[in-house]
Amino acid sequence: MPQQVTGFLRRLGDTIRGFSVAQRVIAIIGVAVVALGITGISLWASQPSYTPLFSGVAASDASAIVDQLRTDGVPYQLTDGGATILVPQEKVYDERLKAASAGLPASTTGGYSLLDKMGVTSSEFQQNVTYKRAMEGELGNTIAAMKGVKAASVRLAIPEDTVFAAEKKDPTASVFVETQSGVTLSADQVQAIVHLTSAAVPAMKPTDVAVVDADGTVLSTVGGGATGGADKQASDYETRVKSAVQEMLDKVVGAGNATVAV
Structure with a gap:
């Protein structure tokens, strides 16, 4: 052990031996508190x-x-x-x-009925969270009522208000849509979902809404809008139908013996 360290420990020992019993107890308690504090901070930081x-x-x-x-x-x-x-x-x-x-x-979520369960003693934070959940539920229920839609859920990201214009962020929304079997949403339906959602939230623009279906297909992106028009969706549908019919015919008459045109 280096001589400087040995000397420091010797002086520390002499100092401690000079303490009274009360001083030693206080010193031990102080060291224990510091050790517990360091341990607690380490555990908290690792969580x-x-x-x-x-x-x-x-x-x-x-x-x-x-x-x-x-x-x-x-x-x-x-x-x-x-x-x-x-x-x-x-x-x-x-x-x-x-x-x-x-x-x-x-x-199905509760929609605005969640507000009926909110007590008068609820904090402002609880009120804001409950109101956001109510809006999400109400929008999800409304979208799920559209023709061809089996279920829908909406998640809103609403930033906190700030007095600094440079720090203001636009609210965004993500919409998950599960369609009924064999149904593909048209471009008009996707636009209806986008506009319905954006119109329900102050300061939200249609370009702030993302729509995804149960197949993982992105129907509308934040900042980009709908990913395809009616012509593209019709073309995709024709391609899927053509592939399905061709596969069926190949099993019946043999591969290469029939051609499908849509």
């Missing part, structure tokens, strides 16, 4: 930051989502009586996409 994956979900949906999280090995927390599911922040988007692909949450 992942949890953020809501879904909120206000039905019990059946919560159970299915939790099963998916367990399968993926993602840690989670349940709050709000199991209606809110929290996951590490870096896992939110991946798990949300997986849940959307599985058609979750599938249950």
Whole structure:
């Protein structure tokens, strides 16, 4: 051990031996408090930051989502009586996409009826969260009522108000749509969903809305609008029909013995 360190430890020992019993007790307590504080900070810093994956979900949906999280090995927390599911922040988007692909949450949300359950003692934060959930549910229910749509869910990202113009951000929305079997949304329907959603949120523009279907097809992107017009969708539909019919004929008459034209 270096001589300087040895000398320091010797002087420290002499100083401690000169303490009274009360001073020694205080010193020990102080060291213990510092050690516990450092340990607590280390444990806190090592814990992942949890953020809501879904909120206000039905019990059946919560159970299915939790099963998916367990399968993926993602840690989670349940709050709000199991209606809110929290996951590490870096896992939110991946798990949300997986849940959307599985058609979750599938249950109809409460919409504006959630406001009826809000108590008079609710904090401003609780009121804002409940109002946002109510808007998401109401929009999802409205979109699900459209012809050819089986289910829909809406997620709103509404930034906090700020007095600094340079820091203001536009609100955005993501819409997941599950269509009925054999149904493809037309360009007009996609535009209707986009405009319906943007018109419901102050300061939201149609270009702030993204729409995705159950097949993972992006129908409208944030900043880009609808990804294809009616002609393109018609062409895609014809291609799918042609491929299906050609495959069926090849099985019946043999490959290369029939050609399909649409």
